[in-house]
Structure formats: structure tokens, C-alpha cells
Amino acid sequence: MDVSEIIIPGDTPGTEWRLPVLRFKGRDPKAPKIYIQAALHAGELPGTALLHFLCEQLRRAEDQDGILGGITIVPQANPIGAAQSHFGDLQGRFDLGSRTNFNRDFPLISIADRSTLIEELDDYPATDRLKRQLLHMALGADLVLDLHCDDESLQYAYVDEAFWPEAADLAAALDMEAVLLSDGESSAFEEAVGFAWKYEILGERRSMLGKLSVTVELRGKRDVDPALAKRDADGLWRFLTSRGIVSDEPVAPAAFAGPAVPLDNVEIIRAPEGGAVLFHRAIGDRVVEGERLATIITRPGQVDGSIDVQAPQDGLILTRTSDRLVRRRGDLMKIVCAWPSKTSREAGTLES
Numbered sequence: 001m002d003v004s005e006i007i008i009p010g011d012t013p014g015t016e017w018r019l020p021v022l023r024f025k026g027r028d029p030k031a032p033k034i035y036i037q038a039a040l041h042a043g044e045l046p047g048t049a050l051l052h053f054l055c056e057q058l059r060r061a062e063d064q065d066g067i068l069g070g071i072t073i074v075p076q077a078n079p080i081g082a083a084q085s086h087f088g089d090l091q092g093r094f095d096l097g098s099r100t101n102f103n104r105d106f107p108l109i110s111i112a113d114r115s116t117l118i119e120e121l122d123d124y125p126a127t128d129r130l131k132r133q134l135l136h137m138a139l140g141a142d143l144v145l146d147l148h149c150d151d152e153s154l155q156y157a158y159v160d161e162a163f164w165p166e167a168a169d170l171a172a173a174l175d176m177e178a179v180l181l182s183d184g185e186s187s188a189f190e191e192a193v194g195f196a197w198k199y200e201i202l203g204e205r206r207s208m209l210g211k212l213s214v215t216v217e218l219r220g221k222r223d224v225d226p227a228l229a230k231r232d233a234d235g236l237w238r239f240l241t242s243r244g245i246v247s248d249e250p251v252a253p254a255a256f257a258g259p260a261v262p263l264d265n266v267e268i269i270r271a272p273e274g275g276a277v278l279f280h281r282a283i284g285d286r287v288v289e290g291e292r293l294a295t296i297i298t299r300p301g302q303v304d305g306s307i308d309v310q311a312p313q314d315g316l317i318l319t320r321t322s323d324r325l326v327r328r329r330g331d332l333m334k335i336v337c338a339w340p341s342k343t344s345r346e347a348g349t350l351e352s
Helices: 046-063 111-118 126-138 168-173 189-198 226-242
Strands: 002-009 016-024 034-038 071-074 143-150 156-160 178-182 212-220 260-262 266-270 275-279 292-297 306-310 315-320 331-336
Touching: 002 126, 016 046, 016 126, 034 046, 034 126, 046 071, 046 143, 046 212, 046 226, 071 126, 111 126, 111 189, 126 189, 143 189, 156 168, 156 189, 168 212, 168 226, 189 212, 292 331
Parallel strands: 034 071, 034 143, 143 212, 156 178, 178 260
Antiparallel strands: 002 016, 016 071, 156 212, 266 331, 275 292, 292 306, 315 331
């Protein structure tokens, strides 16, 4: 295992950021190459834990000459966000300087222009340098996994429609309980990777055969423990084996059995008013149209001081907020449904 660091100069005197990169050299030039990163939102750590245990397996395989395809791993992809603490709370989702989501505004370029990502880096602020370095590394691979997590959540993934159903083996290996099929229309990391591949020549969409770029949501923020991390690492190992990246006895995973639905089929349940939220249903529950999901106490102790929130259609509760004091129009839940929501949404990923 080769360990190196990318040094990103800070935007103020005396500061710099160090981005560790772990690489395993493959012995088969025909085998796929994979790039895996975690904690692009710095406080989302299930992926970092997974990669810690996966690297143990990869080092053992390396000792036995079992690494077939090149593997690049960035286990903590956002040292800038990891250093942002505001009144004791980590603020790793948005850059405090620009107020930009760390998983947005990745350059949308053709793969033919990959080298331009790291040219004249001095012209860019630190957050843009970080994004350009990450995207440049990812575009050197055939398969790209961006490991995130939600708030309270089942295991699921965002997969561009261009990569489905080819990504079903990943969904099965990681025991995902749902797949959300995106339209590839945002500047999120995994969609910027897909954009570069689709438009090798800008304006001419190409086939995605042999390529994969996925955002994996590894349950919730608090789901960071050794048992889950080892289980997820084993699942990812099975995927690497099945794709011919590492050498091991292939174990055929069970077929992916969860729903795979377009983003339009996700109901985002929002609070009609602010207040204390009392949930009646949990993640993983199946609900029917009209069923009470939550009660929001808007004026405690007063007559008519609470509001009930009902399910707009049948579905599976995928995520839930961990907050118990919610703001008006704040997200409460996401429900995966068989039919499109009546609520319109903007193109691109829901939240990642």
C-alpha cells in the first residue's frame, strides 16, 4: 500500500490542508480500476470506518499478490470541512466561507479535459482545489464510489439511470434497501464523474458500459460502530471480487430485492409549521396513504396546539430527521413510493 498526501494551501497565511491518499497497485492491466472516497461531508463517518477495515483486507490480499486492478482510496476526503467547528458543532457539510455544499459545484467537463482540472491550481481557493483534485483522481478509474450517510436512514444509493441495472451487484453486495435513480443533472461529485464519461466529446453522449459512479448512503450519522463497518467492508470486498479487482473465491450475493425508483417517486415530507416533532413511524416502516407519520407540537398546552402529518401515498420510510425541534418546511422524512410525487422537484440529486 502506497500512502501519499496531497497538500492544499489555505487561503490565509500559515494554513494548509493535507489529504491522505492510499493506493494499491494492480498486477493485471486489463482489470478495472476503482476509486473510493469517504467523508466528503466531513461529519459523515460510516464510510471512513468501512474503508479502515477494507484496507486491512486489501493489505492481506496485497501480501498474497491478490490485487488485480488498481485501487485508490481517500478515507477522509474533506480536511477543510473537518476543521470547521462552530460553537462546538462540526460544520462539515457546507464551506463556511462560500456557503457552498462540499458535494456541489464540481466542474462539469469532458473526460478529454481531465488534465485541466489540476492546471493553474493557484487560481482557485482551497475548496475548489480540493474538489478538482478529488475529481481528477476519480476520473482515472473505471468505477467510482462516493461514501456518504444520511441522518437516520436505511442503507441506500443514488445511481444515475445510465448505470442501472449494471449497479445492481453493488446494491446487493452492500445489502442496500433501496436505490434512487437520478437523472445526472446536478454538480454533485458522482454526477460530475458521470458527466465526464457520458460526454467524452461534449454534446455527444456515449455508452457507460464498464463504468460506474455511485453515491452510497451508509445508513445514518450515528451508525458508526465496528460491527457495521466490518459488515460493510465485507460487502464491498464481495463487490471487488465479483468485478475482478481483487482475487478471491467469488461468492454470489443474493439478488438486489429492494425498490429502485426514480427520484420523482420519493416523497419528501416537510413540516407545515415549526415545533417539537413526535414521530409515530420509524425508518424501515411501510406506511399507507393517509397514515399518521408525525405530530408537531406547535403551541404546547394550548387547544389545537398540534398538527398531524399524514403519508401522501403508500411507501417505505427511507430516512428521518434526528432533530426533534423542526422549522417550518424542514425535512421530516423521505418515503420511497411506487408512484411519482405530486410535488415537483428540481433536476439533480435530492440531497447528498
